[in-house]
Amino acid sequence: MADQPIRVTVWHEHVHEKKNKVVADLYPDGMHAVMKAGIEEYLGSQVKVGTALLEQPEHGLTQEVLDNTDVLTWWGHRAHNEVDDEIVDRVYKRVLEGMGLIVLHSGHYAKIFKKLMGTGCGLKWREAAEKERLWVVNPGHPIVDGLDEYFELEHTEMYGELFDIPTPDELIFISWFEGGEVFRSGCTWTRGKGKVFYFRPGHETFPIYYDKNVRKVLANGVKYVAPRTGSPYSLKAPNIDKPLSPINSTHEVDESLHQH
Amino acid sequence: MADQPIRVTVWHEHVHEKKNKVVADLYPDGMHAVMKAGIEEYLGSQVKVGTALLEQPEHGLTQEVLDNTDVLTWWGHRAHNEVDDEIVDRVYKRVLEGMGLIVLHSGHYAKIFKKLMGTGCGLKWREAAEKERLWVVNPGHPIVDGLDEYFELEHTEMYGELFDIPTPDELIFISWFEGGEVFRSGCTWTRGKGKVFYFRPGHETFPIYYDKNVRKVLANGVKYVAPRTGSPYSLKAPNIDKPLSPINSTHEVDESLHQH
């Protein structure tokens, strides 16, 4: 592929670490630092990873940062409503233009995810530290490269169906939970030229982002949603006055109508 | 099926008729009147059809009207921005809860359609009164019941790809245009419990809604997107504290974390 490294921005709400000792102890430098390390562990010089936080000006997502981001990862939970609508629109536009987006765990309720999905994005949940087993249901997919047919997380928060999303373009993982639920834990969608990958694991009070399988999926995901040149795309609706092929119609056209 | 008639509300912007003599002459009682008649022509006592207009209080879409609507059809063009966001949210919520929605022609840029799709919804266009031929690509689908393998509209506005939509759950029609473009003219998506059907024809300066095939598709569409009882659905994200099956985990759960 390209010789240029994939430019990744790890976006993090960074709220729990400041309020909850369990989280702070697990992630002394913030969850974003561990996600960054996880991606770099597998991709090395294939990526150049930066971070951005809610607390920063423009949430760290200035136009310049986004223009220089190929793949954005998103973790949020408590502070979804504190994300500025203008920044959400900015990210949205970049996704349509081709930037890859990886939405993690409680990011299912992030403004940007709901805006891209067009559905409620709700789900069931339970914090009982139960076991999760993620089954691969798309074994040839690049995102599962190097995985076994399932992997387990010993203690997780449960997310259960109904997960209120549009039919995924690709369903990659289905989770089994000890307490009795199932969940579509790995899904992709195309929006404009951009690819969106939702990946379920990531509860802040468990060491999820230290798990080697989770990190592998994250790294595979970065490579998968990274943009190609593709063919032209525009958010405009262009008028094509001159037909490409001859029109034999003899209908009288009222020129006053030519406005859209 | 059910003995109750399907309750349809035909929503119309109703702007062109007041400003353009061609449109006024074609649709002296408004396009909504002709759409209503078209649906009734094929479905008779199977439907009960009302209309609602932008100019009415709450655009004619009060909570009561929506609560008593099974299928909403939507035609808009010039005045998309005049539709109140609160009404859009109200319609959106009803679609997720199961109300069927049929979006017509220039409604591709309606707020409600963009909100449900999560994409830019742009397209190419040309007003040259050219011929359109709509090919059926899903011959067993209820929406094409009674059609031939294609039908033609002698004079139409052209809509061309790229149509910036998410992958349709079902692709039903592809249009050929005399001037050289193609278009995915009939598409469906599921959003929450609701079905959305986009149908391309409907330019205001041509007698499109008098065409028997267009009317047949409209009627078939009403039946197709009409809601079923289905299984439970909620826009909430419920906590399921009590597991359905026993959890053998021995992990200590910090109760202070139990907040979502």
Add this chain to the structure above:
Amino acid sequence: MADQPIRVTVWHEHVHEKKNKVVADLYPDGMHAVMKAGIEEYLGSQVKVGTALLEQPEHGLTQEVLDNTDVLTWWGHRAHNEVDDEIVDRVYKRVLEGMGLIVLHSGHYAKIFKKLMGTGCGLKWREAAEKERLWVVNPGHPIVDGLDEYFELEHTEMYGELFDIPTPDELIFISWFEGGEVFRSGCTWTRGKGKVFYFRPGHETFPIYYDKNVRKVLANGVKYVAPRTGSPYSLKAPNIDKPLSPINSTHEVDESLHQH
């Protein structure tokens, strides 16, 4: 819809009942009799249900029987290889032409299912009489009409992913199994004009077809896959010598090439 009842043929291998006392005790008149009763329980005069068995001439699926079948249900396990290829081809052709097909449980390995899917159709399995919980993931779908958000089967054979099928057009149920697996238990596909519905439950040594939810799904499925008139369909590849629109090309065509 039509006033005519849907003509259903319940096809059954009918082998286990003769060899295994448990099955014979559960289904003294054969599983097909109970499936038939289940469909009739919910659909009454909306259906006319017949049965056909492997042991009958042409497996009970003569051309005449198939020509008068709107929906075929298929249960097989031990004797997949005893089904005549000619009969499989006959069923296949009818599905493409619009007959609905419901494939049940171990029918995942039936010749007709593999031929329609184009994949291996394998899965994992275990007979440990464990609990299965089927979660609805498509709450507005006609097939789940009248169900709750999940239903349970106290004792079932387990089927686990990877279920080697093409991406379903619609995913309706995901099963949770006590022993740790998940499964896409309700899926639909379109093939030609026909709809195919695979529904997992149905192990012969448990009273699955007496379960009210299973019967409800079976009845809903019959209504869902029943054919419409639709638009024309042909298994031929017709030559369309005369173009529908004028061709301005000036290329010399070698007439000797006109053979496909």
Add this chain to the structure above:
Amino acid sequence: MADQPIRVTVWHEHVHEKKNKVVADLYPDGMHAVMKAGIEEYLGSQVKVGTALLEQPEHGLTQEVLDNTDVLTWWGHRAHNEVDDEIVDRVYKRVLEGMGLIVLHSGHYAKIFKKLMGTGCGLKWREAAEKERLWVVNPGHPIVDGLDEYFELEHTEMYGELFDIPTPDELIFISWFEGGEVFRSGCTWTRGKGKVFYFRPGHETFPIYYDKNVRKVLANGVKYVAPRTGSPYSLKAPNIDKPLSPINSTHEVDESLHQH
């Protein structure tokens, strides 16, 4: 990605060249030679391309050749029925296990394509040397990398809908034909671990495989369907006697039933 080149085998029926002077003049070394050159033109050392012909022993597709093929391209027309069923089964198995397959033009009726699709695979056709314009409808897809929003072929055989295929996982091109038809000209499906890409252009009496856009798509396609390691896959249906998680069920299991 991998440092190893993608191993491509270009399979060709190689019949028309021997019977038709037009074809022989266009492709003096056979169409396969030109396809090979086209792939190599864009991918250079990223690929290692071999060819295989119907006329060779085992049609050039020995088990060894297939075991050393990452991507197989397939062109056939007159001699579909001369392809040995055993070879078809061999290719089929390799696709499910992960080998990429690119089916070209009249290959829509090849045994291997029909077996993988599970449908009739028919279409309409006309040889009138008309113009074809292929529109990109998936602008971020790797297969359209480097293309404009459409490309044209001045003289082609027409293929028209209904193209009797299962819903593609991805729809990439829609063709417009001068004579009035449309066609889904670029489609992908997943089968087992393998990716299948159907690409329409390729009529033998026109210089299609010399066209730079066609060659670019072919090269992009090779990269897209090339297999990854992925996660484990098996054509077997394994019994998983030992549950992954404890089963609390108390049901008596009759051991004599444990046979699948």
